[in-house]
Amino acid sequence: MDQKALKAVTSPAAACGGRWETRLELPIETELLIPDYLPAVFKIVKCLVEPVVMQNAVTGQRWQGEGYLRCTVYYQSDEAGTRLYRTEQKYAFEKTAELPEGSYLQGAARLWGETEYCNCRAVSEHRIDLRGAYTLCVAVGVTEQLELLTDLSGCGIQQRTVPLTGVACAVCEEKTFTAQTTFPLPGAGETILDISGIFVPGSQTVRTGQLDCAGTLSLQVCYRAANEEALTVRSKDLPVTQTVELPDAAEGDDATVWGDVLACTLTAPEEDGKEPALAVTWKLHAELWRPVSLRAVVDAYSTVCETSVERRPCRLLQSLAAVDSAAAVQIEDDLPDPEATVQGCFVTLEAPQLAAREEGGVQVTGRGTAHLFCADARGELTCYDKTFTWALPEPLDGAIARSIPHLHAALTRVNSSKNGSRVRVELSVAVTGRVLAMQSSEVATAVELGEEFPDHADGPALHLYYAAPGESIFEIAKRYHARAGDLAAANGLETGPDAGPEDLTTGAVCLLIPAAL
Numbered sequence: 309m310d311q312k313a314l315k316a317v318t319s320p321a322a323a324c325g326g327r328w329e330t331r332l333e334l335p336i337e338t339e340l341l342i343p344d345y346l347p348a349v350f351k352i353v354k355c356l357v358e359p360v361v362m363q364n365a366v367t368g369q370r371w372q373g374e375g376y377l378r379c380t381v382y383y384q385s386d387e388a389g390t391r392l393y394r395t396e397q398k399y400a401f402e403k404t405a406e407l408p409e410g411s412y413l414q415g416a417a418r419l420w421g422e423t424e425y426c427n428c429r430a431v432s433e434h435r436i437d438l439r440g441a442y443t444l445c446v447a448v449g450v451t452e453q454l455e456l457l458t459d460l461s462g463c464g465i466q467q468r469t470v471p472l473t474g475v476a477c478a479v480c481e482e483k484t485f486t487a488q489t490t491f492p493l494p495g496a497g498e499t500i501l502d503i504s505g506i507f508v509p510g511s512q513t514v515r516t517g518q519l520d521c522a523g524t525l526s527l528q529v530c531y532r533a534a535n536e537e538a539l540t541v542r543s544k545d546l547p548v549t550q551t552v553e554l555p556d557a558a559e560g561d562d563a564t565v566w567g568d569v570l571a572c573t574l575t576a577p578e579e580d581g582k583e584p585a586l587a588v589t590w591k592l593h594a595e596l597w598r599p600v601s602l603r604a605v606v607d608a609y610s611t612v613c614e615t616s617v618e619r620r621p622c623r624l625l626q627s628l629a630a631v632d633s634a635a636a637v638q639i640e641d642d643l644p645d646p647e648a649t650v651q652g653c654f655v656t657l658e659a660p661q662l663a664a665r666e667e668g669g670v671q672v673t674g675r676g677t678a679h680l681f682c683a684d685a686r687g688e689l690t691c692y693d694k695t696f697t698w699a700l701p702e703p704l705d706g707a708i709a710r711s712i713p714h715l716h717a718a719l720t721r722v723n724s725s726k727n728g729s730r731v732r733v734e735l736s737v738a739v740t741g742r743v744l745a746m747q748s749s750e751v752a753t754a755v756e757l758g759e760e761f762p763d764h765a766d767g768p769a770l771h772l773y774y775a776a777p778g779e780s781i782f783e784i785a786k787r788y789h790a791r792a793g794d795l796a797a798a799n800g801l802e803t804g805p806d807a808g809p810e811d812l813t814t815g816a817v818c819l820l821i822p823a824a825l
Contacts, residue, residue, distance in 0.1 A: 325450035347385035348433035413449035420659035474624030497534025507567025539652030614758030646729035715741035
């Protein structure tokens with residue numbers, strides 16, 4: 309058999325190869341010096357560690373990350389009353405990870421992590437020793453470069469093709485921006501304990517080579533007013549609009565964005581009567597998802613000779629859902645000290661996850677910790693940590709083993725109160741992003757022809773076959789080395805892009821099978 313008589317048309321395709329993940333330990337060993345303008349340390353109340361990633365990029369087969377761990381210490385001063393103060397230290401880190409041999413999605417990797425441990429103690433009235441470790445998790449998308457068989461001809465070849473559809477991440481980038489606004493304060497003498505914020509996505513428009521993104525920076529200043537002990541929060545929303553240059557962006561891409569506020573700096577006004585200036589540094593994470601539509605040969609045979617087909621899985625990502633929702637959380641518990649008063653509450657969130665539902669499908673869930681600052685009857689401050697879980701109310705279809713979250717969670721509201729000996733915390737978690745599913749299909753990668761069949765010129769020109777319900781027309785024709793199109797025509801079966809001869813039989817039927825002459 310002349311192998312050259314078989315003609316094959318191929319098309320390159322980038323399939324999903326899963327994710328490569330690693331865990332990197334970021335050790336912490338530092339000292340925090342209390343400035344002279346702040347009171348001395350009486351008691352350390354709480355220490356929190358949060359990563360601020362300034363660089364996050366996959367280039368070739370290497371991931372490189374750079375940033376710092378923001379180590380925040382809340383302490384009680386030696387002044388009269390339960391006065392809470394704050395100091396912080398930026399502990400820089402730079403990490404690289406060599407990726408195994410393969411092809412990877414270039415751009416920003418998926419990052420999350422957790423504090424392994426944190427030991428914080430006051431060495432003196434103005435010096436704090438901090439030892440700990442933070443685990444940073446890195447996930448990089450793996451791509452598989454395939455040469456798909458899209459069409460075969462010659463040598464009496466018969467083929468079965470199927471459409472393959474999905475989505476592929478065309479762009480995954482992070483950009484850092486700055487914004488300016490003013491932020492009014494209640495007056496002189498307050499002590500600022502935290503300035504934070506979140507980015508709330510608005511509208512997005514993808515153009516060739518760029519992304520237009522609008523949203524809101526929701527900013528908060530947590531402070532303690534002069535001669536007061538309770539914490540107060542003042543908020544302000546700052547609308548922002550950014551145009552991001554993304555050379556690989558194309559019209560028709562579907563954008564998924566979220567953001568993080570990295571740093572806020574409040575500057576006193578130079579002139580009387582002016583409001584303080586607030587400079588905000590924030591990071592935008594943008595993912596552009598592009599529809600993928602392919603047609604591939606999944607099976608083939610020759611009517612004149614033996615045929616062997618090599619196959620392999622082709623995995624494509626399917627978009628289960630674009631997520632833009634919120635979860636309401638209520639925490640109620642007895643305080644260890646019934647006489648304690650609640651001064652304020654900070655909340656830390658872990659990365660969103662997916663959980664299997666008993667009824668089927670998956671649900672977006674997560675964990676967090678509420679840090680309650682309480683004062684006892686003696687005026688001594690203590691932090692009570694209360695862990696909680698949250699879940700979005702809308703379930704999603706899909707199997708947990710094949711589902712992949714590309715999600716971001718942010719805290720939008722926190723209220724804490726006390727009734728008798730019980731404390732109550734109400735909060736809201738906003739979740740944005742996308743949930744994907746990996747779908748695998750077996751496709752043909754090579755077709756080889758062998759020995760010719762014996763000459764059946766004197767054999768019957770027509771066969772009768774009693775097909776059972778659900779049998780494949782293509783498989784029946786393959787069994788008799790017949791042309792699938794002739795079988796369909798002889799039995800009045802519909803053909804076309806949506807109803808081909810490979811369709812299943814709907815009931816028991818007697819089929820006429822013409823010999824392939």
